[in-house]
Amino acid sequence: MAGRLTWHRTSQSDEELREYLILALLRSRACVTFQDAQLDYHYIANLPETWKLSPGQMPSDMVIFGEALGSQLNELKRLALETGEQQRQEVQIESDKFFEFHIEDISSKNGQHQIMTTIVDMSEIRRREKVLKVLLREVSHRSKNLLAIIQSIATQTARSSTSLDHFLTKFRGRIFSLSQSQDLVTDSNWRGAYLHDLIRDQVARYQQNDKPAVRVAGLNILLSPNAALHIGLALHELMVNAVSASHAMAAGKTIDIRCEITPDGNAELSWNEPADLSPEAPPLPREINPRSFGSTVLERVVPASVSGTSRYRIDEEGVEYVLSFPLSDENVSEEARYS
Template sequence: MSFWWGDDLLQFHNDAYLPMLGNRVDHSVGRPFREVWPDVWDAVYPFIQTALSGEGTWQENLPLVMKRHGYEEQTYWTFSYSPLYDDDGRVAGLLNTVTETTQAVADRKGLEEAYLDTQKHLDERARYEGELKLLNRELAHRMKNTLSMVQAIVSQSLRNASSVADASAIIAARIQTLAKAQDLLTGMSVTAAEITAITDAALAPHRDGADRIQLTGPSVYLSAQQALGLSLAVHELATNATKYGALSVPQGRVDITWSHQSGDDFTFDWRESQGPHVVEPTRRGFGSRLTERIVSDLFKGQAKIDFAPDGVAFSLVGKLHQMADLEH
């Protein structure tokens, strides 16, 4: 405690007040408040005025910058100023009951920061756990889709093959295409793959070094299901082109274009030119049905192979999965 008395508010204090004085301890008793505490005078003067007017004050954790040890330091104080009266009942001074709370405020701030840091880590952990669950659901979903596609490839390839050896080669090539598409999906994103990478991977076995296959289109990301379906369709088209179409002769060309319009509208076109004269087959195999029906279902649109005399053409008009579908 301390009290200030008289017109100059001369200071007096008890022993418990001494640590608060710092290097002022030897020259504070009996001196005016303003001389003892010049660094905080302006900050506490409003409370002094209130107490001198006869009204007590209370302040909790008031921040004050003071130089009690020869340097500026941020301190905090909880105190009350109470009016003191002389024998005539006139306010002649004030009593200061004070506790320094600098360390308590620092400790509380430290706890608050620790709490916020802990909460941040908990939020990050919850987010990671959510992402892990999402990954597990996506992997399970993709595994089911892939197994269904493999089952269809095997059963349909066996049904339409002329021999076991032929069926084995066809099945191996188709499953290898699926594997490459899966590798791209795993390497680039859990849920989506860029169309150029998917198309390039499916075409890789059929490129002969010549610049005969041209890809043109914007960067578009396909969902896992659509990427697998389109990869298989490109594989089937490229296999047929290598065996019978434009890629079976040196001068043949294949132009692949796609577009992504406003919203989720999507088109994909395959055009062969400068190849052998095309004759429409009398029997449609599984490859043609896969290219047309499965892909059209995956893209919720229409897909069609045209066996035009001057070159096979494939056209797909459909919808891309929304970004929300790629993320969940």
């Protein structure tokens, strides 16, 4: 053991070295104890606050650690003396405290055997490991959900596509929409996405000549990750439909998007898009029809994903879409946080 001390100044007193080493133990949150072959204590430094030793009290494993743990440590220390092999034991105290005991037989200068025990507080490490496991399970769960959404998008887009080019154009747009919503969720450390940010990202690429074609009003609720992905997809379908029909966009009219709380306590997101009644406007019906993926998303997929209901209307006056859903933990994160 003496060879492990790399270097020290010969003029350095043993008392100063001891004080420095004790300070280092305090910083490392480690405890060191020495016992003789009869397991009588000779030295204890930096005993964790979990265990107490009253002033003037003679220490022993039973006195310090209690009957159960003290007996277990006694057995490990005697085993270390018999075999010369280091013993290791992790102990959990209460629900959130973990300590690792390293027990080894060392020889003193006079050849007598001694037991050195190092106690390391592992509580913070175990807490981080627990949090990491929870996060990994959450990431795995959300990844599976995301893959299921992508698979559904691919399947439904293929069913309503007339050609490969048509499929690729629609599929890429929908995947891009999904990625934008996912970016907002990731940037918030998986808390979710604020509705106004979600609307901004979904409509920005379709606005013409840097003129706002969309007016957003009402509550800026913090949507849960699942709600953000699905509502973002609904906004994408509505915006693509508006651009392809050239109704409100080309005529310079404004699409109104509003979120309010209904008398029954639900959130209600509405999309109101006026029709372009000019002679050169393309005729109805629009691209979204009862058999299209867009209609499936708006009328079935999104309402089901947020345990809500929807109303979707296209006529000569324009487009109206209303999505109503409960302000539950599954849909809204920290629902009090809106402006």
